[in-house]
Amino acid sequence: MAESFIFSIAESLAAKLASRAYQEASRLVGVYDDLQELKSSLSYVKAVLLDAEQxxxxxxxxxxxxKQIKLIFYDAENFLDEVDCETLSKQVVRDYGTPKDKVGRFFSSSNPLVFRYKLGHQIKEIKKRLDRVAADRNKFGLQVIDVDRRAVHRREMTYSHVVESKVVGREHDKEIIMKLLMEPSLDDNGGPKHISVIPIVGIGGLGKTTLARLVYSDKRVTESFPLKMWVNVPDDFNVRSLIIKIINSPSDFASSTDAPAGQQNLRDIEIEQLQHRLRNMLEGQKFLLVLxxxxxxxxxxWVALQDLISVGAQGSKVIVTTRSQSIASMMGTVAYSHHLESLSPEDSLRLFVRWAFKEGEEGKYPDLIMIAREIVEKCKGVPLAVRTLASSLFFKHERQEWESLRDKEIWNLPQKEDDILPALKLSYDEMPSHLRQCFALLSLYPKNRVLLISSFQVASLWGAAGLLPLRSKDKTMVDVAHQYLSDLMARSFLHDVIDCSTFYMFDIHDLVHDLAVYVAKDVCRLVSSNTQDISENVLHLSFVENGLSYNSIKTSLRGARSILFPVHKEGASEAFLNAWVLNCTYLRYLI
Known part of the structure; x- marks a missing residue:
């Protein structure tokens, strides 16, 4: 999964090489021309990386x-760090002098001629490796894509039908939404509101669509709203596509004599005629629209669509399901956005039993039910996670199989397209590339803990990893880190957030943490006494136990860039710390 970061790494490298400060630094140490050649090779590869990632x-x-390109990029980043260090060293010598003997310095690596030769050789070697790998790009049929607008694979189209008896633990949520639908909505002046928009918000797999189905199918809704429409929203919220979907949605309208000949024909109609049909269909009707x-x-x-459907009768309602609080705030017109909560442990177990056994069969296996309670703990109340794990055990009644699943991390389990990890990963894939990397580094903090992290700490970690843009006149790195955290909150990746002005206190849902571990497994690693086989390409290490032996350090991990001890009151001995710091030549971050 770390290969999804390659384009971001390439962008970071290109930005650094193109910056005025870095061009001046490269001139100072005498490698400007060499770096311009490397920049050209980098641009050649970068042009096809987005297509390759997809x-x-x-x-x-x-x-x-x-993977080969990723390793070359890492070496290039390390090399550029050396240039930074040499530039700073020259500035210190220039400003403060040095006590070293000048003759000794002539024969040392500090000699500008020696260092320039060394850097030049490293640049040529990196460029040679990059050119050799880049030469293979044509055999993959890759296209040049300059801007990160990758298409995200969405889940299948949803539908409105639901068997209420098979839905567990959403009775209270349903009644909250029903009350909002049935009661009149008032505007800011206390008058009746023409159309109200009710958002349902939560992470992937929590059951937002299921809740909307429950409400949509309720007899009270059918009696109160003569016109009901269920629409799967296209990724780009294309207004033309939405108009066609809304016109074709109501079954009673589709069967009338005024119904359009079909969706295919509607696609050939001008937008002016389409909006006229939509307004004729909705005018004077009290409707419920689910987006x-x-x-x-x-x-x-959204405002354009809202203007088109505003011809409906007073009391019309729109239900919106989304993973993003910012979308809910933008679209919602009621003061209340319904944030869907996790299922209780009891409801989770009931749902698990329904998916793991044939009806009534669970009574034969009391020992498996005990294990099921432990498995349900992994799901943290997310219905899709419960279904994912329970379905994998259907027709399996051996205790060993259940215990094996109980002891595995969810991200290590096989996943079908409509299981929990792919559902959560949709939200990850939809994020811009800079947020993906920032989110991945949150895997360095252990699960099951409330994290008290200051914005300065986050800015330091992300900045040291090269994930924050260079300082600008109007924004500091802390300002940018604040914005990135806000973006992650809005996308439901952080919850139980307390804004303390200078820092946030927040929690990461266990399943979201599993996703972070999954996408960052090649570059980030939590280390405990049970940890084995740390990849030599890991860049960020988080030690979550005291008393770890420094004798187990591998020299192959010398490329590590971040070392954290995130657990309160658990740190490292002096010998352990010294060994790691001496070993990790390219260490950027230590806390």
Whole structure:
């Protein structure tokens, strides 16, 4: 999964090489021309990385090609760090002098001629490796894509039907939404509101669509809203596509004599005629419109659609399901956004039993039910996670199989397209690349803990990893880190957030943490006494236990860039710390 970061690394390298400060630094140490050649090679590879990232899932050889590039990029980053250090060293010598003997310095690596030769050789070697790998790009049929607008694979289209008796633990949530639908909505002046928008918000797999289905299918809703429409929202919130979907949605309208000939024909109609049909269909009607799975944050498009459907009768309602609080705030017109909570342990177990056994069969296996209680703990009340794990045990009644699943991390389990990890990963894939990397580094903090992290700490970690833009006139790195944290909160990746002005206190849902571990497994690692086989390419290490032996340090881990001790009152001995710091030549962050 770390190969999804390659484009971001390439962008960071390119930005650094192109910056005025770095060009001046490269001139100072005498490697400007060499770095310009490296920049040219980097641009050649970077042009096809976005396409390669999208195609790697189906092509093992392409994944290996990206891994080679990733390692070259890491070496390039380390090399540029050396240039930074040498530049700072020269500035110190220039400003303060040095007590070293000048003759001794002539024969040392501090001699500008020696250092320039060394750097020049390193640049040429990196460029040679990069050119050699880049030469293979044509055999993969990769296209040049300059801007990160990758298409995200969405889940299948949803539908409105639901068997209420098979839904567990959402009775209270349903009644909250029903009350909002049935009661009149008032505007800021106390008058009746024409159309109200009710958002349902939560992480992937929590059951937002299921809750909307329960409400949509309720007899009280059918009696109160003569016109009901269920629409899967396109990724880009294309207004034309939405108009067509809304027109074709109500079954009673589709069967009338005025119904359009079909969706295919509607696609050929001009937008002016389409909006006229939509307004004729809705005018004077009290309707309920469900917009399921909204991702796009373009307020202009939402306002355009809202204006078109505002011809409905007073009391019309819109239900929006989304993973993003910012979308809920943008679209919602009621003061209340319904944040869907996790299922209780009891409801989670009831749901698990339904998916793991045939009806009534669970009574035969009391020992498996005891293990099921422990498995349900892993799901943290997320229905899709419960279903994912329970379904994998259907028709399996051996205690050993259940215990094996109980002891595995969710991200190590096989996952089908509609299981929990792919559902959560949709939110990850939808994020811009800089947020993906920042989110991945949150895997360095252990699960099951409330994290008290100051914005300065986050800025230091992300900044040391090269994930924050260079300081600008109007924003510091802490300001940018604040914004990134806010973006992650808005996307439901952080919860139980307390804003303390200068820092945030927040928690990470266990399943979201599992996702972070999954996407960062090649570059981040939590280390305990049970940890084995740390990849030599790991860049960020988080030690979560006291008393770890420094004798176990591998020299192959000398490329580590971050070392954390995130657990309160658990740190390192002086011998352990000294050994790691001496070993890790490119260490950027230590806390």
């Amino acid at each position: 195609k790697q899932e189906q092509n093992h050889e392409l994944r290996e090609w990206l 399921d799975d909204v991702w796009n944050e373009d307020r202009v498009k």
